[in-house]
Amino acid sequence: MFMEIEDYREDLEIRHLRTKNHFVLALLTLMMILTLIYMLVSGFLLYHTLALLIGFLIVIMFNIAQLAYGKDIYQFYQLNKYITTMGVYALSIAIIFVFQSPSAITVLFIAYAISAFYQDLKVMFINNFLLLFSALMLMVNFSEYLNFQSSNTETEFGIAFFLVAFISILTISSFIIIKQKRFYYNQIALSRETEFRSIDLLIDLEEQNHQKRIDIDSYYKKAQDFFQEFSEILKLDNPFKERMGLLYMLEKNEPVNRILDRYPHYTKEDLERMEDLLIGGKHKLRKVAMKLGHTFTSEVGKAELFSEQQFKSFNHPNDALDVKILLFAVFYAALKRGIAGLPLADKAAMRRILTSTDYYYYVDPKVIDIYEKNSEVFDEICEDILGRKAER
Amino acid sequence: MKTFFRRIQDAEFLPIGEVRKLKVILVMAFLLLITAATIPFSIYFAYPDYVTIIVLSSFVLVYGLMIALLRMNRVTASTQISIIYSIGLTLFYSQGTSSFYAYLFFYITLTIIIFYQDFLSYLSYGLLILALGIYYIISHQEGLALAVDVPGFMYIYIFTLVLFYLIFFAQILYNEKLHSDMNDDWVKMNQVIDKYHDDITTYLELLRKQAKREPLHEERVFQKLVGELAVFVAEQVKDKGKDIMNVFDLYLYVHERGIEKILENEEISVQMKRTADRLNHYLFNRRTDMYSMLINFSSRFLETEKYKPSRYEYHIQHLAQYHDEQLIAFVMIYQYLVREVCGVDAWDQMNKVLTIDEIDQLFKSPEIEAFFSPQLIALYFENRDLFISHFVSCLVEKGGTS
Numbered sequence: 001m002f003m004e005i006e007d008y009r010e011d012l013e014i015r016h017l018r019t020k021n022h023f024v025l026a027l028l029t030l031m032m033i034l035t036l037i038y039m040l041v042s043g044f045l046l047y048h049t050l051a052l053l054i055g056f057l058i059v060i061m062f063n064i065a066q067l068a069y070g071k072d073i074y075q076f077y078q079l080n081k082y083i084t085t086m087g088v089y090a091l092s093i094a095i096i097f098v099f100q101s102p103s104a105i106t107v108l109f110i111a112y113a114i115s116a117f118y119q120d121l122k123v124m125f126i127n128n129f130l131l132l133f134s135a136l137m138l139m140v141n142f143s144e145y146l147n148f149q150s151s152n153t154e155t156e157f158g159i160a161f162f163l164v165a166f167i168s169i170l171t172i173s174s175f176i177i178i179k180q181k182r183f184y185y186n187q188i189a190l191s192r193e194t195e196f197r198s199i200d201l202l203i204d205l206e207e208q209n210h211q212k213r214i215d216i217d218s219y220y221k222k223a224q225d226f227f228q229e230f231s232e233i234l235k236l237d238n239p240f241k242e243r244m245g246l247l248y249m250l251e252k253n254e255p256v257n258r259i260l261d262r263y264p265h266y267t268k269e270d271l272e273r274m275e276d277l278l279i280g281g282k283h284k285l286r287k288v289a290m291k292l293g294h295t296f297t298s299e300v301g302k303a304e305l306f307s308e309q310q311f312k313s314f315n316h317p318n319d320a321l322d323v324k325i326l327l328f329a330v331f332y333a334a335l336k337r338g339i340a341g342l343p344l345a346d347k348a349a350m351r352r353i354l355t356s357t358d359y360y361y362y363v364d365p366k367v368i369d370i371y372e373k374n375s376e377v378f379d380e381i382c383e384d385i386l387g388r389k390a391e392r
Numbered sequence: 393m394k395t396f397f398r399r400i401q402d403a404e405f406l407p408i409g410e411v412r413k414l415k416v417i418l419v420m421a422f423l424l425l426i427t428a429a430t431i432p433f434s435i436y437f438a439y440p441d442y443v444t445i446i447v448l449s450s451f452v453l454v455y456g457l458m459i460a461l462l463r464m465n466r467v468t469a470s471t472q473i474s475i476i477y478s479i480g481l482t483l484f485y486s487q488g489t490s491s492f493y494a495y496l497f498f499y500i501t502l503t504i505i506i507f508y509q510d511f512l513s514y515l516s517y518g519l520l521i522l523a524l525g526i527y528y529i530i531s532h533q534e535g536l537a538l539a540v541d542v543p544g545f546m547y548i549y550i551f552t553l554v555l556f557y558l559i560f561f562a563q564i565l566y567n568e569k570l571h572s573d574m575n576d577d578w579v580k581m582n583q584v585i586d587k588y589h590d591d592i593t594t595y596l597e598l599l600r601k602q603a604k605r606e607p608l609h610e611e612r613v614f615q616k617l618v619g620e621l622a623v624f625v626a627e628q629v630k631d632k633g634k635d636i637m638n639v640f641d642l643y644l645y646v647h648e649r650g651i652e653k654i655l656e657n658e659e660i661s662v663q664m665k666r667t668a669d670r671l672n673h674y675l676f677n678r679r680t681d682m683y684s685m686l687i688n689f690s691s692r693f694l695e696t697e698k699y700k701p702s703r704y705e706y707h708i709q710h711l712a713q714y715h716d717e718q719l720i721a722f723v724m725i726y727q728y729l730v731r732e733v734c735g736v737d738a739w740d741q742m743n744k745v746l747t748i749d750e751i752d753q754l755f756k757s758p759e760i761e762a763f764f765s766p767q768l769i770a771l772y773f774e775n776r777d778l779f780i781s782h783f784v785s786c787l788v789e790k791g792g793t794s
Contacts, residue, residue: 042543101541103548113559154436158493166500169422173507179403180411184574186404191581192704197691198588205595223723226782276711279724288706289725293734294587295759311407312681319670322639327674329622337614341599342690361405370628385617
């Protein structure tokens with residue numbers, strides 16, 4: 001994968017974390033209300049009821065505080081996941097000790113379900129550990145809570161076995177669901193990076209083919225004239241003049257010191273930020289304009305499913321193995337032969353990308369295994385046919 | 393086995409269909425374990441021996457059916473049967489014993505249904521399990537209670553089962569919405585990326601023609617290389633490499649004749665037409681998935697600017713802090729749109745420049761919200777004539793745009 005997408009993928013996760021935190025908060029509140037109603041109706045000791053109420057309130061208040069701080073510092077959202085997971089287990093264990101009934105043990109499953117809402121790998125590990133630890137602790141040290149009226153060896157073994165089986169299927173399920181969710185984040189982040197690089201490549205090819213670059217002087221001259229007239233209409237002194245001058249110097253790659261000498265009330269950080277407003281080279285504004293142009297010319301139709309056909313790969317499940325083999329051979333040969341205008345891949349990097357990035361999964365497992373085990377043979381075939389120059 | 397575990401570990405890279413298959417295999421492995429454990433447990437169940445034997449034999453048969461369906465790539469059918477199988481196991485346990493572990497089975501089956509993350513399955517089968525679970529709790533109270541238990545313990549069992557169901561119901565609904573939104577974004581983004589790739593392919597073709605090179609698929613050296621590589625892989629995978637050359641010949645034939653003529657030809661078998669149709673998505677004579685994958689792969693070797701948080705940001709409000717900067721950015725982008733080539737024209741030449749009408753249309757489209765604030769767009773339409781007089785009229789005089 002691209003290194004660049006890691007941050008963006010994390011950013012995507014954080015964007016959804018706040019909503020998940022709201023859900024968890026609502027569930028905790030519901031759990032508190034139902035527990036208290038039951039305890040009051042069933043005549044539990046008041047100090048037990050109050051102790052649990054305070055416990056719930058601490059976890060809930062902590063949640064609210066973290067949500068408030070998380071608006072400015074997103075790490076609070078992250079912290080909230082772990083603290084709430086531990087808090088909800090602490091509350092469940094407290095309920096089990098207060099109730100002293102096997103029926104209360106099932107509250108642990110609710111704790112698991114609430115924490116599973118975060119759909120986070122680290123939370124999942126904490127969640128599994130806490131569930132397993134709590135279940136084992138109860139079975140070993142507090143076996144009287146499971147001392148049913150009709151208890152026998154079969155029941156005891158059955159409870160232990162199926163509890164472990166339940167935790168196992170929960171773990172597998174949570175793991176794959178989290179991975180599945182990450183697939184979407186991956187694809188979106190990957191598409192963003194692909195778009196970024198495709199625009200870069202398009203700019204390179206455009207300049208190679210049309211043999212021309214953006215006419216910066218003309219762009220700025222016309223913009224200055226426009227802003228002059230626009231300011232006159234508004235009966236203002238041209239407020240754009242200074243910034244336009246500064247941007248022009250940035251476009252012309254003037255040394256930073258010279259720009260700062262001329263515009264002393266700007267800082268280096270201002271200049272770095274304003275680089276995104278340049279239209280030349282591969283600067284951001286040009287990319288915005290290109291994206292805009294392509295958004296117009298594409299027919300963005302009705303959204304289709306994340307179907308196999310949408311997914312570009314040589315591993316579509318309905319394709320025959322021969323087709324998959326041939327397509328990989330064509331792809332590999334084209335990369336080795338090289339296409340004028342596309343950056344060249346060296347041998348080691350090609351192998352690395354094909355065997356240890358998402359590309360590994362774009363090829364049928366049998367085919368990519370053959371490549372992984374015989375990449376030298378592939379290279380020898382290429383060198384024999386294309387000549388030594390194929391070895392880059 | 394190693395490959396299988398690697399696929400589980402890296403499930404985030406696999407397409408949905410592959411993950412679905414993985415899920416079924418995992419559930420089947422789990423059910424196999426549970427079914428094996430059911431044999432000794434069934435000794436304690438309150439069934440006559442012949443019922444136990446019939447039920448266990450049915451489980452073995454249904455398991456065989458699941459394997460057969462999976463081998464035939466009928467993943468959806470295997471999914472449904474694995475759920476029904478779990479419900480069958482739950483019924484077998486819950487009707488055979490009143491122990492606490494039979495109650496755990498309701499959670500296990502719910503988890504299996506949750507695992508598939510299918511809303512309708514969860515709604516239908518999940519509700520069925522919930523109803524069976526509640527019935528079980530009410531009818532087997534004595535097996536679930538201590539000698540001295542808390543008052544209304546039965547309600548705690550029911551309440552936790554229902555809450556467990558509801559929490560995961562909310563989670564599945566939330567995931568459906570989230571995935572659907574992300575799916576829309578992804579599809580839209582891919583359509584725009586395909587458009588970039590269309591233009592990149594056109595430029596690559598121009599460069600090839602300038603270099604006076606043959607199209608890649610017509611180069612003898614390339615054909616020989618593909619043939620040798622394909623035969624080598626086919627020999628390793630299938631112990632027989634010659635057949636692959638027929639597929640390669642078909643691939644070249646699709647380039648030469650075009651898919652329409654092949655599909656119209658009644659002498660060509662249905663199987664071959666199907667293969668030709670699949671190969672049509674990977675040709676070299678236009679932008680296809682093959683070109684897109686080559687472009688994506690090669691672009692990994694492009695030197696790009698260092699990562700900064702605005703890397704994937706295209707909204708002017710997020711790129712420019714101040715209103716005057718936003719207006720400057722808008723003016724520059726406007727100039728770019730009226731002056732620069734943005735795709736192929738009606739004659740398939742790389743000369744398309746947007747007209748004023750098209751720009752107006754673009755600024756009125758909903759997609760514009762992803763780039764500019766409504767205030768900037770309103771400012772443009774209020775001062776449209778000024779924009780045209782400064783940035784377009786002079787180009788029209790030079791014959792640059794209409």
